[in-house]
Amino acid sequence: MSLPHVTRIAPSILSADFARLGEEVRNVITAGADWIHFDVMDNHYVPNLTIGPMVCEAIRPHTTAPIDVHLMCEPVDSLIPMFAKAGADIITFHPESSKHIDRSLGLIRELGCKAGLVFNPGTSLSYMDYVMDKLDIILLMSVNPGFGGQKFIPATLDKLRQARTRIDQWQNEGGQPILLEVDGGVKTDNIAEIRAAGADTFVAGSAIFGQPDYADVIGKMRSEIARAEAGI
Numbered sequence: 001m002s003l004p005h006v007t008r009i010a011p012s013i014l015s016a017d018f019a020r021l022g023e024e025v026r027n028v029i030t031a032g033a034d035w036i037h038f039d040v041m042d043n044h045y046v047p048n049l050t051i052g053p054m055v056c057e058a059i060r061p062h063t064t065a066p067i068d069v070h071l072m073c074e075p076v077d078s079l080i081p082m083f084a085k086a087g088a089d090i091i092t093f094h095p096e097s098s099k100h101i102d103r104s105l106g107l108i109r110e111l112g113c114k115a116g117l118v119f120n121p122g123t124s125l126s127y128m129d130y131v132m133d134k135l136d137i138i139l140l141m142s143v144n145p146g147f148g149g150q151k152f153i154p155a156t157l158d159k160l161r162q163a164r165t166r167i168d169q170w171q172n173e174g175g176q177p178i179l180l181e182v183d184g185g186v187k188t189d190n191i192a193e194i195r196a197a198g199a200d201t202f203v204a205g206s207a208i209f210g211q212p213d214y215a216d217v218i219g220k221m222r223s224e225i226a227r228a229e230a231g232i
């Protein structure tokens, strides 16, 4: 396994205080976070309803950090231009939610954003087979999407190793870099094994926003990541 050196922590604002979202975004970035993870739920693809392009536009002036939009919506093609216009840097969607995966990925990239596919715990990695050239990121869900605060599903570790192998092979053959992100139930006490399994980008919602000191949690996550890297 060839682990990329750079790692990113992407707090999910799903667990932030929605009444003070701009401040929460600024605080978590000041506390050392790299990206803002933005969970979009439509009460159709997933049984919950959250935030849309207007909220993305509203937080955009609060940070220069990349905004990582995770669409849990069906369909996605009409939303992609709205989020690109609202200042998204990365847009990911679930393959089951688009009738034309190749087209949706192409659309995201044409609009100047990084594009990615999201795999539910029960979704096969084979969806990436014919679109590797259009992927900037792969996101593995380690919970079923829809809610923050769920428990990490351990089978994700094996799936991460498989995804890492596919990415390594692709890059060794001259393909573009593809990031490997994980989302759901990531905490200070399991982030080391998640890193060792091959992830380079870590979404954490309740683990960060559920604590009073964001810098302390993020710092602990970074030392756990370093500990995993020392053992590889």
Ligand code: DX5
Pocket: 012, 014, 015, 037, 039, 070, 143, 144, 145, 146, 147, 148, 149, 150, 183, 184, 185, 186, 203, 204, 205, 206, 207
């Ligand atoms: C779940 C969302 C996640 C969620 C993670 O559908 O995609 O981003 O907010 O929350 P935690 O870290 O609490 O599992």
Ligand code: ZN
Pocket: 012, 037, 038, 039, 070, 183, 203
């Ligand atoms: Zn998410």
